[in-house]
Amino acid sequence: MEAVAVHSPTKHIEAVAHQVPPSGHIHDDDGRGLFSWMLSDTERAHMCKLLNLDETTFSTRTGFVFSREREVCTGCGKYSGIDDLIDTALKMRVHSAEFIVDSVLTGKPSPLAHSIDCSSCGKKHEGTFFWPPVW
Template sequence: MDEPAPSEVIDGPDGMGYRWILTNTERAHIADMLNVDDSILVIRGNVMAQERSVCGGCGKHSGLDDLVHNALHAGIHSAPFMVDVLVNGPKGQSPAHDLVCSRCTTKYEGSFCWPFPRTWA
């Protein structure tokens, strides 16, 4: 498991955001969950309304792989839809929602969202 790079602070149109830089481990995990080659996932990272959290169960840092895992396992989005979002960008803002660790299923503290989709990645 890679240690994620520090988040980049983004001054977006609706306030501050934090770009979570995608690690190689996260990229491989996402590709595996979506059954695609990781070479198509050229996204550098994703902008969230908050810094990464650390899982109280296993110590994993919250990441885009957790968002993908949560959406797949809850049946919220299909794999093809998520591949489209990862390649072409989100379709709109995200409401705040809970996030569960994709490694140990412990809920991260707080709620998570991406505040401004134009600068999502």
């Protein structure tokens, strides 16, 4: 992917140009509308970098079910992703890296809603996101 320069009055941010990630609208047994967030190679690599892991660590993980659609960051245009959730959790010290890795690898969801910041430019996304249990 090509790097794109994003300018703001206070800082210069190097952001990665992102394609629209594959996703879909699904329903669980209770009829709730949920969304599948499929992982792109870029997002998977960024997750591994944030957690200081080998890039193959999450190679079998294809995606997640989330409570809402991905959002486009109003600061840099990056689509919200698991990498944003990981970056925010680590910066806020909400979860340890070990807990996050275990959750991603085992598919252990968290029904607790979190606000998240864009991992590219730091701008807060609107509303909250959560990874609901679907069983």
